[in-house]
Amino acid sequence: xxxxxxxxxxxxxxxxxxxxxxxxxxxxxxxxxxxxxxxxxxxxxxxxxxxxxxxxxxxxxxxxxxxxxxxxxxxxxxxxxxxxxxxxxxxxxxxxxxxxxxxxxxxxxxxxxxxxxxxxxxxxxxxxxxxxxxxxxxxxxx
Numbered sequence: 001x002x003x004x005x006x007x008x009x010x011x012x013x014x015x016x017x018x019x020x021x022x023x024x025x026x027x028x029x030x031x032x033x034x035x036x037x038x039x040x041x042x043x044x045x046x047x048x049x050x051x052x053x054x055x056x057x058x059x060x061x062x063x064x065x066x067x068x069x070x071x072x073x074x075x076x077x078x079x080x081x082x083x084x085x086x087x088x089x090x091x092x093x094x095x096x097x098x099x100x101x102x103x104x105x106x107x108x109x110x111x112x113x114x115x116x117x118x119x120x121x122x123x124x125x126x127x128x129x130x131x132x133x134x135x136x137x138x139x140x141x142x
Contacts, residue, residue: 013051020044021103034070041075041103042067048099049092061088068117073106082113 042065050058061084068076079085088096088111096109 013048016051017048017102020047035068038067038070038075041070041100041107042077044103045075045096045100045109049096052095052099053092061092065111068112070107073108075100075107075109077109077111078117079111079113082115085111085113085116 046058046062046065049062064080064084065088066078068078070076079088093109093111100107100109
């Protein structure tokens with residue numbers, strides 16, 4: 001007589017993502033602030049990208065990505081440089097959008113470099129968010 005064996009399989013990606021989606025729906029009531037929600041969604045999306053792409057590729061391209069804000073149904077993500085933004089856009093943007101659409105069908109991603117977010121930082125000038133550079137309104141003759 002044969003004994004039947006039960007094999008414990010690790011949870012599948014789909015099952016884990018479904019669980020994370022349920023958690024997101026529970027927490028979405030508490031995630032009204034667009035910066036907090038961006039951070040939370042990026043943590044889930046980053047984990048999913050790591051599962052799909054593998055830890056090496058994830059570490060290479062997504063390690064330094066920082067969530068900025070959600071605005072007009074776009075999750076704005078900051079990367080260290082323009083090359084990384086272009087590479088991610090051309091190679092992984094569609095995948096990121098598909099994974100994000102599982103959590104919220106209205107949302108899409110946009111990757112922006114730090115130099116695009118803070119254009120004056122290239123010249124050694126860093127502005128606080130929402131501030132403008134001061135302009136000397138005094139005439140030079142005085």
